[in-house]
Amino acid sequence: MALKSVNEFLARISAGFGKNFVGMGNTYPNTTSTLYQNLSRCMKFQKLPSSLPSGVTSFIPTSLTLFHVSGPVGGSLLFAGVNLGTINFGTSSFTDGDTYPVVTELGTASSPTWGPIITEVTTSLNAGAGTATLTYVNQAGTTGRTVALDLQASSIAGSAALQVNYSGSDYGIRDISSVAFSGQSAPAGVVKLWGVRPLAMVYSGASSIGDHCVADLLGMDFNLMKLGINTEILLFSFATSGKSAISELYIVGDN
Amino acid sequence: MAITNIKDIQKRLASGLGFYMPFVTENTPGAGGWNQGQVEGSLTPRIQGFYGSTYPGTLLGIPIIGGGANTWLTGGVAGSNANAPVMYGFFYKIGTFVTTATGNQFTHDAATFPMTRTYFGEVTKPVCLIPFVQVTTAITITDPRYRLQTAAGGAGYVNQDGASVVGANSCGWIGVTKPSGFATNLYLNDLDCAVQDIIQIRIDTASTAGACTIWGFEPMIMLGCFDQGMAGYRDGVFAGMQLTPMSPASTTGGSSTNFFGGVGLMQPDNVCSQGVLWGVKD
Amino acid sequence: MGAFDTWDGLIRQAQNYGPYVRSVVQKMNGAGTVAGVIPAARFTPISLPASFGTGVTGVRFVNISSRISGNYNMLLVGLEYFLGSLNLAGSFTDGVPMPIKKINGESIQTASMWTFLSVTTALTASATLSLNYTNETGLVSHTTSNVVFPLGAPVGTSIFLNPSLQGGDFAVRDVTNMTKVLGTTGVISCYGFLPLHFSRGMTDSVSYLPRMADSSLPFFIGEANESIGFMGIGREVFYSGTTMICNLYGLAET
Numbered sequence: 001m002a003l004k005s006v007n008e009f010l011a012r013i014s015a016g017f018g019k020n021f022v023g024m025g026n027t028y029p030n031t032t033s034t035l036y037q038n039l040s041r042c043m044k045f046q047k048l049p050s051s052l053p054s055g056v057t058s059f060i061p062t063s064l065t066l067f068h069v070s071g072p073v074g075g076s077l078l079f080a081g082v083n084l085g086t087i088n089f090g091t092s093s094f095t096d097g098d099t100y101p102v103v104t105e106l107g108t109a110s111s112p113t114w115g116p117i118i119t120e121v122t123t124s125l126n127a128g129a130g131t132a133t134l135t136y137v138n139q140a141g142t143t144g145r146t147v148a149l150d151l152q153a154s155s156i157a158g159s160a161a162l163q164v165n166y167s168g169s170d171y172g173i174r175d176i177s178s179v180a181f182s183g184q185s186a187p188a189g190v191v192k193l194w195g196v197r198p199l200a201m202v203y204s205g206a207s208s209i210g211d212h213c214v215a216d217l218l219g220m221d222f223n224l225m226k227l228g229i230n231t232e233i234l235l236f237s238f239a240t241s242g243k244s245a246i247s248e249l250y251i252v253g254d255n
Numbered sequence: 256m257a258i259t260n261i262k263d264i265q266k267r268l269a270s271g272l273g274f275y276m277p278f279v280t281e282n283t284p285g286a287g288g289w290n291q292g293q294v295e296g297s298l299t300p301r302i303q304g305f306y307g308s309t310y311p312g313t314l315l316g317i318p319i320i321g322g323g324a325n326t327w328l329t330g331g332v333a334g335s336n337a338n339a340p341v342m343y344g345f346f347y348k349i350g351t352f353v354t355t356a357t358g359n360q361f362t363h364d365a366a367t368f369p370m371t372r373t374y375f376g377e378v379t380k381p382v383c384l385i386p387f388v389q390v391t392t393a394i395t396i397t398d399p400r401y402r403l404q405t406a407a408g409g410a411g412y413v414n415q416d417g418a419s420v421v422g423a424n425s426c427g428w429i430g431v432t433k434p435s436g437f438a439t440n441l442y443l444n445d446l447d448c449a450v451q452d453i454i455q456i457r458i459d460t461a462s463t464a465g466a467c468t469i470w471g472f473e474p475m476i477m478l479g480c481f482d483q484g485m486a487g488y489r490d491g492v493f494a495g496m497q498l499t500p501m502s503p504a505s506t507t508g509g510s511s512t513n514f515f516g517g518v519g520l521m522q523p524d525n526v527c528s529q530g531v532l533w534g535v536k537d
Numbered sequence: 538m539g540a541f542d543t544w545d546g547l548i549r550q551a552q553n554y555g556p557y558v559r560s561v562v563q564k565m566n567g568a569g570t571v572a573g574v575i576p577a578a579r580f581t582p583i584s585l586p587a588s589f590g591t592g593v594t595g596v597r598f599v600n601i602s603s604r605i606s607g608n609y610n611m612l613l614v615g616l617e618y619f620l621g622s623l624n625l626a627g628s629f630t631d632g633v634p635m636p637i638k639k640i641n642g643e644s645i646q647t648a649s650m651w652t653f654l655s656v657t658t659a660l661t662a663s664a665t666l667s668l669n670y671t672n673e674t675g676l677v678s679h680t681t682s683n684v685v686f687p688l689g690a691p692v693g694t695s696i697f698l699n700p701s702l703q704g705g706d707f708a709v710r711d712v713t714n715m716t717k718v719l720g721t722t723g724v725i726s727c728y729g730f731l732p733l734h735f736s737r738g739m740t741d742s743v744s745y746l747p748r749m750a751d752s753s754l755p756f757f758i759g760e761a762n763e764s765i766g767f768m769g770i771g772r773e774v775f776y777s778g779t780t781m782i783c784n785l786y787g788l789a790e791t
Contacts, residue, residue: 002552005545006492007260013498014258014327014537019374020499022474023415023448024385024440043448046383046415053375063495065477067342075604077782079560104555106789107590111555116562116782139583158445164564164780171563171581196560198784201602214477216495219544222600223786224551225558238604244440246342246385246518248474250497253375 001255017253021045024246039160042245043235056253058226063250064215075203076237080227082195084176089129089189094179100195114139114172117163118194124156125189133180139172273535274321279306280517281527302438303517316514322501325537333478333530334486341517341528344474345503348512352456354399354465358406361456367508368452382504383415383449384471386441394465400427405455415449475499501534554789557596565779573696579655580767582617585759595758596787601734603783610771615730617766622726623715634711635729640755648673648708649729655695657726663688664720673708731757758790
């Protein structure tokens, strides 16, 4: 069926099919932050349910409100994460995850999607972690493309980075196939690789007294997306030092 | 009867099947600086209660005029006399603890958690809360240190996913005496964003004086601007679709101590916010 | 009432056809010397799908958000058209003219008011060139003044062409020739843009508003196989490490 009007969304919420996902998070100080592509993980919202409630076909975020303490200059990125895999530098291993999803897009069923990588440090890297070289499938579906992971040495847990380099003229990836390691010396560290399905980019000022922002995902920041079970929704800030946040994300169960 | 469309909301507000809730709130005192908790990843919010509250003894919530069971909050407007965006919502008392002795010092409130609501069509689902620690007896230096775990190293809180978690972080306050009323958020484990319940708090370093209340906060609407003299407006349909029930969540057992108030970040002392919330009966 | 005249219409298009949602991240490679009155740097464009579903004629980007690093930079996101190129060791290669686009149901011959010259093969020496073009009213054989690229300009170095158009001209419909005045090797290409979105660097991100907002800007529909181009503009744009992130949200045009 699918909700197809503002009124249908209203009626759906009134019937008890909305949920306010609330949470707080700390953005972590990043390492040497001379490059723009550094990010900090601010918040992971509660994961979406592991099974569809009766009568619910997908989950649609409709509204984000966010308090930042001393807002990160340039704001934050809210996205539904694609788990592309995990790299363990300590064991020189890669645990594969998912591909960018295949979706119905502009009337075409089973359309492959592509996008960038955000690398999240979950266990701090040491100086001997070395270099991870990704083999990936590019935006056009070409396999065997390789590029070194953009990651600063000794990055601490909670820091993150945008992958800004690709092979040749590539501009996105569909999947990571494998990872090779080089230059390691008693390595340690674990990173998670996220694909980005963007929901909102919110701006907050550099006020030292806190700032707030709102994304209206069915209105002026229109971004209606249907998310599935177990989806992780993340908020990363373009910040280079620790910032904290309180946030609420409203989600409606589609019919 | 459930809301069916926008005109339905407008009709109910016109015909009196709704509410307008004016309020004036003031923030808790926070002498000693707003950023005392930041080094440990903490926020230092100002809990805002209804005007006339005496912190922490007589914390008055905003009177729910016309709200209550089977009502929906559909919008609001508020401003303040200082830089003050404020999140308004329900505070649920989870329990209390003292900092004057080491070991397990947390006493849970009589109400059984988690708090519950209907979500995605399913009844009695646990509510996630943002935990705030409010000082009720001034904490003196030596700064106490605590962890969200038992004296034996067992779980100290139930996280947003319902898992019982051993809190890994050493928490506390820094430097100055914390006056009665001062608040910080609890420093949860990395990747946890909220709690369903608090199980225990272990004091590792005691202070000579100090007691706290832990509130679980359920935000409903954010209002206000970061510049005084301006008002923030929020419409639950056209400025971020979000209708929230204007009644507290239910306990799993017993009666909860709760109030409707606000959380403002980084505000100076003696800030007042004022505004109106509105909504409709179901 | 058109599909994009109400919020309900946007919701229906999203639910009936599925939105086009992408995040694009790129970095400018190689430091360079800014060039021209309005210096710029061209990122790699992306390609729209080769085809759409039944009844879908294109994609309407109702929400674009972006950031570009550098306090003195901005980002132009638009439909990009290759108008022609000049091989400094060889000759001119013609591209395409600016397209005809439906604006509010009327077919409009577009012209580019955002025309750029970009280095697409690195220059080994400074270069000077001029262009012959058809202007916005269809007048042919108009000529730009000479445009100078600095010594050793790397790939991506770009110059905003409009200040160099023949007096009185506003835009370019078609490039008919590119002539070398000075230069040895390298390739300079000419691109026209139909703008979709602008953002400022570092501290702000300005989204192109959905149709429901008051806007006198036209909506350009992205069609099959067309390119979305990204042009950084500003005095710090060509520092190595200039990075952009752009989120695209589009709905089916039917």
